[in-house]
Amino acid sequence: MTSTLNAVLKTRTNDHSSLTGAFSTSARIGWHQPTPAPVAAGRSLSVVIPARNTGYALPAVLDALAAQQTDGQVEVIVVDDASTDATFDLARRHPAVTTAVRLGARTGSVGARNVGARLAGADNLLFLDADMVLPPHVLADFAARAKPETVLTGFRHNLPHRSSPCGPVLPAEPPQLAADHRVTWTPPVGTPLPYSGLTLTEKLDGRPLDATHDFQSLGYGRSYYDWDLPRMAVTALLGVPRERLVDVGGFDPEFGRLGWGMEDTHLGAALIAARCLVVPLRQAVGYHLDPPNAAAQWQSKLATWPSTLAHYRRLLAQPAPTGRGSDFTTTTDKLLLDAEVTTR
Template sequence: MNTNLADALKTQANTHQYFTTGFTERTGLAWHQPTPAGASVGRALSVVLPAHNTAYALPTVLDALGAQQHAADVEVILVDDASTDATFDIARRHPAVTTAVRLSQRRGSAAARNAGARLAQAPTILFVDADMALPAHVLADVAARAEADTVLTGFRHNVPYQASPGGGPLLPEGPPLLGADHRVTWRPPVGKILPYSGITLTDELDGRPLDATNDFQTLGYGRAYYDWDLPRMVVTALLAVPREQLVDVGGFDEEFGLLGWGMEDTHLGAALIAAGCLVVPLRQAVGFHLDPPDAAAQWQAKLASWPATLARYRHLLSLPAPVGHGRDFTTAADKHLTDAEVITR
């Protein structure tokens, strides 16, 4: 009988210094240094964006993708999860998008990501939220560093919605800030149970998860930094994964999308870690995460569904670590695509 997922995580180290040091010795580039376009020559990348009612931000996001400076072979696949706004129309017309997909009915972001991954041709898939505007070096950062056993995670700088004079969201001046991400700067509540770990902090904490864990290395073997463990560091707002490994573990568990918000990326992270992948941060890869106009209401709805998705995640931890699920992944993704509208340039 296969080891359950929770126990499998306890056997996996995340000591990636040999990998990052080897990259620097081979290329002359520091691991966290923005990457010149030429360093990504000969590499291939499939960018997959799941989208639902993101027309308010999508032109800005796609313009940023179109402005990326790289020498890699890149395709951009946007999967519209049955939006009721202009999301699909924007996607199918924008020159940065090579494949635009519209699902016939809403199935959740996990299903949308799986459908995009099914169409992806490159060995590395970069998942980007459809409300994440990236600096021009990020695709080169990822393409130059991606390998078959690494999960590369970037970071996000949330930006409250404010309309610009041109009608799109107003972006802050200057680059996105690494410290704006909770995995970097974290100030948890005092005296309240933290739902993920169940711990309660009695004193204020100036938490520094990224620094305190040596770029997540000390989170190997199932260890934690207060409320953070290694799977929680895997966030699909900006995340590169090896396509072959993604398919083998079955992709994203689509039950999460039916239950609500959260934990689908955490579970994927757990599955990939159990399969032997390293989780390596890219400190220079930070995007502006553009809040919607009704961000407060959406956030409350997301939090309301989190207990259900957390319960699903805990259940999956008790099951065997997923392996050899490629056929199931293909069958499910093909079913989504059967009646989808697909436009390819």
């Protein structure tokens, strides 16, 4: 009898101490230290950016990629999910972009990420949101540490929308790790938590990253209140091995049809079942630029979250995905039939 995805997750450890220790010994820098450019030499990375109506942020994101300090080989793939603004034109004209794709119809970020992964030439992928501005060492951080068995997680610091004639207004200081909800988390009291259903009776000063020893104690299906290991795989800034992503079928397309959320959690679960370790990079923190209508967008996303959560729970009860490379190729190639592709 084939084990369900949920059952397989309960057999997987997340002890990455030997991996992080070996890197520190060989590279002579700490796992969580910013990476000097030469350490990434000889390592290739495909940055995949799904984008829809992100003209307010995309130039700043791409400028930050152009300013990255890495000796590794980098390609940047922007997949425009049928935007109604200037997103595609901004992407195809920017010198940092290797490949710009405009999909013929809206698929959601799920389809856009899958198409980017299909076109990627590197063994290691870095999924980056089109509103995430990175410090100059982050591509070297991911490239130098990527392994066939690692899912590398970065973090985000949300910024309220502020713009000028020159673009978004960014603080002079670097983004802060503590701003990410996987690091500092204050859940509501007396209200069921949305993921686990737990109801807290006292105020909690939640510290998921520290309390789980860099996610290591979340192996074997364990949880920290409303958090488990798959939930730590957030595609705002996430490094994954391309071969294993393709083998599990990439992001499940149904999430794109249902709405927002949980597609990255499911991918995390699938990769953990495929024996990947989820390892944080505390130094890899980007500024997440809120859109002008952030409150309205957030409410629209939350309205669909119950549907995507229910789909995720259905997938947990199915066999762990594996051997789905041909399905992944067929699905993404269909999307590319009606797409406009620009390369340089």
